[in-house]
Amino acid sequence: MSIDDIKKRFVNEIKLRAYDDKYIDKNEEREILQIAIQQGVSIDSARGALMQVCDDQSYILESAILKQIKDQVETAAGNDGKVDQKEFDLIFGNIKKAMQGKKNDREIKKMIVTVMEDTGNNKVKTGWFSDWYSALKKDLGM
Numbered sequence: 001m002s003i004d005d006i007k008k009r010f011v012n013e014i015k016l017r018a019y020d021d022k023y024i025d026k027n028e029e030r031e032i033l034q035i036a037i038q039q040g041v042s043i044d045s046a047r048g049a050l051m052q053v054c055d056d057q058s059y060i061l062e063s064a065i066l067k068q069i070k071d072q073v074e075t076a077a078g079n080d081g082k083v084d085q086k087e088f089d090l091i092f093g094n095i096k097k098a099m100q101g102k103k104n105d106r107e108i109k110k111m112i113v114t115v116m117e118d119t120g121n122n123k124v125k126t127g128w129f130s131d132w133y134s135a136l137k138k139d140l141g142m
Contacts, residue, residue, distance in 0.1 A: 009035065010053045018059055023102045024050075025062045060102050069095055069115045077121040084125035085132045088112065110140050 013035060017028040029050065036046035054061045072094060076087035095108050113136065116122045124133040
């Protein structure tokens, strides 16, 4: 199967799974990539084709968003090992823009906090009398 045939198949598979919300979550991505692997395509080629099709069709790929969050959190924590509230708010703004309205503010904040926890970059700068991160996690029910 040629890469063009795979892309056509990807477009069809993406439209089947993301027609309503134009958002490909991790489970949908895994299903699409498994189809490509069954067709004899390498995982790297399949992932590259999927990313290109999503770009062409203006679909949001959750794994790309998660990578973007991870990179930004690591950058924010890089200078002193801690993320302050302004850095968190900046990351939130960037991801909200990248999401193009596919997720609400609460869901985006949960994604960022989850990535911070999973990567161990959950050390934060707190004020003298407040801990914004603990308050945020409590508000999000985490």
